[in-house]
Amino acid sequence: MSALGISALKVLAALGLMLGNGVVMIYMLRKVLGHLHIRLGPMHVGWKGTLQTVMDVLKLLTKEDITPRAVDRWLFRIAPAVVFIPSLMAYAALPFSDTWRVTNLDSGLLYTFTALSLVPLGILMAGWASSNKWSLLGGMRAAAQQIAYEVPLLLSVLPIVMLVGSMNLGVIVEAQRGTVLAVIPRWFIMNPLFWPTFVLYSISALVETNQTPFDMSEAESELVGGFATEYSAMKFGLLFLSEFSNQFIVAALTVTLFFGGWTLPWVPEAVSNTFGPLTFMLKTYLVIAVMMWIRGTFPRVRIDQLMQLGWQRLIPISLAWIVISGVVIKVWS
Amino acid sequence: MRPAPADIERAIVGLIDARVTEEPLGVVARVSLADVVEALEALKVAGYESLVDFDGTDTGELIELTYRLRSYALDLEVYVKAPVSYGGTIASIWHEYPSALMPERETAELFGLHLAGHPNPKRLLTTDGVAPLLRKDVLIRTVEEVRDR
Amino acid sequence: MSDQCEETLGVGLLCEGQHDPGTPPAGLRRAPSGVDGLSTEHLIINMGPQHPSTHGVLRMIIEVDGEEVIASEVSVGYLHRGIEKLAEHRRYDAVGTLMDRGDYVSGIMGELAFALAAEQLMEVDVPRKAHWLRSLTSELNRLASHLVWYGTFGLDTGAMGQFLYAMREREALCDILEAITGQRMMFNYVRPGGVVADLPVGVEEKIRAFLATFPTYLGEYDQLLGGNEIFQARVKGIGVIDRDMALAFGLTGANLRAAGVDFDVRKARPYAAYPELDFEVPLGTVGDAWDRYTVRMGEMAQSARMIGQLIDGMPEGDHIAKVSKIIRPAAGEVYASVESSRGETGVHLVSDGTEHPYRMHYRGPSLYAVQALEELLPGHLLGDVVMLIGSTDVMLGEIDR
Numbered sequence: 001m002s003a004l005g006i007s008a009l010k011v012l013a014a015l016g017l018m019l020g021n022g023v024v025m026i027y028m029l030r031k032v033l034g035h036l037h038i039r040l041g042p043m044h045v046g047w048k049g050t051l052q053t054v055m056d057v058l059k060l061l062t063k064e065d066i067t068p069r070a071v072d073r074w075l076f077r078i079a080p081a082v083v084f085i086p087s088l089m090a091y092a093a094l095p096f097s098d099t100w101r102v103t104n105l106d107s108g109l110l111y112t113f114t115a116l117s118l119v120p121l122g123i124l125m126a127g128w129a130s131s132n133k134w135s136l137l138g139g140m141r142a143a144a145q146q147i148a149y150e151v152p153l154l155l156s157v158l159p160i161v162m163l164v165g166s167m168n169l170g171v172i173v174e175a176q177r178g179t180v181l182a183v184i185p186r187w188f189i190m191n192p193l194f195w196p197t198f199v200l201y202s203i204s205a206l207v208e209t210n211q212t213p214f215d216m217s218e219a220e221s222e223l224v225g226g227f228a229t230e231y232s233a234m235k236f237g238l239l240f241l242s243e244f245s246n247q248f249i250v251a252a253l254t255v256t257l258f259f260g261g262w263t264l265p266w267v268p269e270a271v272s273n274t275f276g277p278l279t280f281m282l283k284t285y286l287v288i289a290v291m292m293w294i295r296g297t298f299p300r301v302r303i304d305q306l307m308q309l310g311w312q313r314l315i316p317i318s319l320a321w322i323v324i325s326g327v328v329i330k331v332w333s
Numbered sequence: 334m335r336p337a338p339a340d341i342e343r344a345i346v347g348l349i350d351a352r353v354t355e356e357p358l359g360v361v362a363r364v365s366l367a368d369v370v371e372a373l374e375a376l377k378v379a380g381y382e383s384l385v386d387f388d389g390t391d392t393g394e395l396i397e398l399t400y401r402l403r404s405y406a407l408d409l410e411v412y413v414k415a416p417v418s419y420g421g422t423i424a425s426i427w428h429e430y431p432s433a434l435m436p437e438r439e440t441a442e443l444f445g446l447h448l449a450g451h452p453n454p455k456r457l458l459t460t461d462g463v464a465p466l467l468r469k470d471v472l473i474r475t476v477e478e479v480r481d482r
Numbered sequence: 483m484s485d486q487c488e489e490t491l492g493v494g495l496l497c498e499g500q501h502d503p504g505t506p507p508a509g510l511r512r513a514p515s516g517v518d519g520l521s522t523e524h525l526i527i528n529m530g531p532q533h534p535s536t537h538g539v540l541r542m543i544i545e546v547d548g549e550e551v552i553a554s555e556v557s558v559g560y561l562h563r564g565i566e567k568l569a570e571h572r573r574y575d576a577v578g579t580l581m582d583r584g585d586y587v588s589g590i591m592g593e594l595a596f597a598l599a600a601e602q603l604m605e606v607d608v609p610r611k612a613h614w615l616r617s618l619t620s621e622l623n624r625l626a627s628h629l630v631w632y633g634t635f636g637l638d639t640g641a642m643g644q645f646l647y648a649m650r651e652r653e654a655l656c657d658i659l660e661a662i663t664g665q666r667m668m669f670n671y672v673r674p675g676g677v678v679a680d681l682p683v684g685v686e687e688k689i690r691a692f693l694a695t696f697p698t699y700l701g702e703y704d705q706l707l708g709g710n711e712i713f714q715a716r717v718k719g720i721g722v723i724d725r726d727m728a729l730a731f732g733l734t735g736a737n738l739r740a741a742g743v744d745f746d747v748r749k750a751r752p753y754a755a756y757p758e759l760d761f762e763v764p765l766g767t768v769g770d771a772w773d774r775y776t777v778r779m780g781e782m783a784q785s786a787r788m789i790g791q792l793i794d795g796m797p798e799g800d801h802i803a804k805v806s807k808i809i810r811p812a813a814g815e816v817y818a819s820v821e822s823s824r825g826e827t828g829v830h831l832v833s834d835g836t837e838h839p840y841r842m843h844y845r846g847p848s849l850y851a852v853q854a855l856e857e858l859l860p861g862h863l864l865g866d867v868v869m870l871i872g873s874t875d876v877m878l879g880e881i882d883r
Contacts, residue, residue: 222864297710298641303549435850
């Protein structure tokens with residue numbers, strides 16, 4: 001098969017993964033939230049409601065696609081695509097195992113963050129084009145939040161890059177292979193040097209993907225539906241799907257950076273590699289479950305508190321931590 | 334709790350036609366419509382700092398406004414009543430008691446009165462063209478609603 | 483006309499009348515746009531009546547500068563049913579159904595206010611047991627209502643976790659109330675002269691079972707929402723209604739007590755079985771949203787305490803006095819008020835001696851809370867608007883009536 005054909009297949013596989021993920025994650029969200037809220041979640045379509053999300057996707061596909069008269073038609077139509085495509089792009093650098101990945105990028109970490117940072121552009125477009133004041137406010141919030149948290153997100157993970165010496169996500173995972181003293185996994189989360197990094201990264205990542213308690217641009221109790229208020233049918237479906245996809249990417253990055261990616265500690269390398277994709281997905285879904293747990297419990301912060309946290313706390317702390325960890329890494333090595 | 338009628342009389346002394354009586358309702362000061370703002374101002378000075386309720390009653394000849402004032406410091410309540418003719422004008426007392434803002438709009442609307450000096454003299458509950466519902470000459474529309482149950 | 487009228491926020495015209503209008507209240511004052519010659523525009527947004535978190539059908543017209551609220555106007559009336567007019571066409575024993583639909587989350591208190599007013603005119607001797615049953619159902623209903631407030635207040639701040647937990651407890655309360663009154667929300671239980679039915683067999687155990695677990699759950703719920711730092715950062719120091727403002731706007735209930743005013747109708751003007759009960763009135767200090775939260779949480783604990791006392795000391799005897807089938811109270815005018823879940827619910831009743839009330843005015847405490855919002859919102863951020871609506875616990879049923 002030609003190189004082009006293989007690339008196309010890889011892109012299709014990423015798309016399939018993204019769509020499949022969306023369906024699974026919506027079901028998972030409903031079940032996790034349901035059990036957090038002492039109810040069962042969907043129970044009627046399929047076994048334990050497993051087909052509920054499939055039915056919902058079918059519903060979204062067959063619903064009438066309403067374009068309100070006052071919207072900026074062109075922007076309104078392309079905005080879901082502008083949200084969706086970067087989200088799909090971000091799958092390219094994720095290492096599902098030592099061989100399973102769309103591409104092996106040396107600047108994989110930077111690339112993924114770049115792809116993610118395009119998403120709010122689409123959200124701003126959606127908010128502006130909707131000619132709805134709630135949507136506009138949602139879009140503006142997304143933009144403000146994006147500018148404030150892009151910096152700490154990238155700064156927060158720099159200590160890891162300094163230690164590993166590469167931005168290639170595969171190399172970062174390889175650096176976490178094996179165990180210390182045959183018991184403790186060599187995961188970066190086990191390294192006290194990266195605990196502040198993890199906290200900074202988690203907060204910034206939650207903001208970056210619009211997750212509770214930082215879901216300012218949707219904020220259904222304040223802004224009705226935020227940027228998605230005027231969207232219906234599959235356009236809404238795309239916006240919705242990219243949100244879940246972003247959540248998956250951030251969870252996958254968390255696993256890659258802090259929890260050893262596809263590797264398993266305590267087992268031989270061959271076994272670990274064989275079950276790589278499975279391990280990776282399981283770990284990612286665990287992280288997603290924690291994110292959903294946060295979503296089901298926490299109230300939302302206020303926009304000024306969010307901005308304060310970003311500009312006045314996270315950026316200075318990230319910078320300080322880069323200096324400290326730089327010194328520590330230098331002294332150690 | 335009820336204040337001594339004499340205290341209320343002393344507070345609103347000097348107003349023409351003011352009568353203070355003790356009734357099953359409580360201590361009621363009856364003043365003329367022209368004096369109502371003055372009476373309420375005087376009572377506010379006397380410590381009745383909160384307007385707790387305001388409503389009207391269609392007596393068949395005129396509309397009787399009832400202001401219910403309360404002093405939390407003294408733990409006392411007093412009612413001020415003022416008559417207003419159909420289609421008359423009530424002077425807003427929101428300067429003294431901001432809590433009258435909406436009840437005044439409601440009363441004016443539901444009894445077909447006018448508001449003077451109100452910052453936002455719009456209808457509160459119903460849309461334009463709805464008859465002043467609480468007047469006795471406005472009947473409920475359907476037989477079912479009026480049926481003796 | 484337009485010469486003398488100055489446009490206020492949204493749809494209103496501020497017209498110069500005979501009386502000098504003076505400076506309008508803060509909520510209706512429009513600030514000039516633009517800073518230092520830079521042309522900016524304020525956004526006027528319409529919030530409700532279909533907004534997801536305006537607690538029913540409240541509509542607010544809010545002028546924002548970015549995220550900050552500059553001016554706000556409250557528009558009500560989307561739930562107007564003319565309860566006061568309808569009551570003039572009902573017999574005294576049938577008005578209760580209307581009162582239920584006023585504050586529909588705590589219907590017993592509305593019925594009780596009307597029954598107390600009618601009894602003043604009827605000069606009927608209400609049996610002691612009826613008093614106790616009225617207090618018991620009132621407190622059960624207050625708990626149910628406060629739980630709804632607790633759940634939705636969390637939702638307003640964006641938290642989802644606590645809502646269905648509150649609903650679980652409310653479900654138990656609704657079951658108990660259903661066993662006692664026959665209905666879950668629209669009770670029609672309190673009638674002039676007493677209550678409709680005695681306590682049924684088995685309900686006492688139900689209430690005791692509820693009380694056995696409720697205080698623990700209440701502590702957990704307080705931890706879940708009030709113990710959350712984000713929640714505290716959201717509500718502390720926000721929406722301060724101090725004593726002066728609370729009195730000026732006629733606030734009652736928890737909103738008033740959060741400002742430190744010790745006034746509870748149950749203590750100050752005792753009715754039903756409250757003189758015989760031992761309970762405390764939780765008070766706030768500064769009157770911010772956090773104080774309103776703690777006062778309501780404290781009230782829930784006190785309600786649970788009272789329910790225990792009411793169950794233990796429930797007297798024997800009739801549950802309703804001998805009243806004629808068609809009640810014709812003496813002509814006269816009375817006012818009765820009770821402490822409902824949202825404040826002082828008052829009924830101003832005028833009777834002309836016939837079997838229908840001549841005039842029934844229903845004072846809904848939320849009407850006064852909602853107009854205080856107009857004054858309260860300017861200066862806060864858009865995200866605080868829904869939170870402040872939630873913290874004042876307004877109920878549109880009794881605003882529009």
